[in-house]
Amino acid sequence: MRKQKKFKKEHNPDFQYNSVALSRFVNYLMERGKKSVAEKVIYESLENIKKETKEDPLAVFEKAIANASPTLEVVSKRVGGANYQVPREVRPERKFFLACNWIINAAKSKKGKPMAKKLSEELILAFKNEGAAIKKKQDTHRMAEANRAFAHFAR
Numbered sequence: 287m288r289k290q291k292k293f294k295k296e297h298n299p300d301f302q303y304n305s306v307a308l309s310r311f312v313n314y315l316m317e318r319g320k321k322s323v324a325e326k327v328i329y330e331s332l333e334n335i336k337k338e339t340k341e342d343p344l345a346v347f348e349k350a351i352a353n354a355s356p357t358l359e360v361v362s363k364r365v366g367g368a369n370y371q372v373p374r375e376v377r378p379e380r381k382f383f384l385a386c387n388w389i390i391n392a393a394k395s396k397k398g399k400p401m402a403k404k405l406s407e408e409l410i411l412a413f414k415n416e417g418a419a420i421k422k423k424q425d426t427h428r429m430a431e432a433n434r435a436f437a438h439f440a441r
């Protein structure tokens with residue numbers, strides 16, 4: 287019996303910047319179905335980015351996502367009664383999800399400021415290859431590099 291075919295979801299671009307990546311980011315940022323709140327936060331943070339960096343905020347956003355995207359990750363695989371951390375290449379959709387997730391979590395972990403401000407700071411840091419999201423990426427790469435000996439277990 288074959289697996290069911292997995293269909294890729296078509297994402298609509300957001301209305302202000304006409305970017306599919308930005309609309310997906312809004313969906314990841316959204317909590318309890320409150321999309322308008324998530325949109326308000328992301329657009330306000332893009333305005334902050336525009337003020338602080340004097341660059342195109344969409345370009346900064348896309349570069350930050352690209353910088354925070356991992357190329358390798360480890361997957362747990364059970365072989366002969368032992369669990370091995372097997373390094374794997376990350377699929378493009380998962381790369382985007384992980385980068386967004388790390389940036390959002392890094393922004394949420396900061397305290398004492400509005401979410402839009404925290405998110406804009408984290409995006410600027412990721413744009414400059416700094417910050418918690420980039421550290422998370424480097425830790426993931428380090429873990430994959432350390433377990434390179436188990437790469438032959440990858441399917």
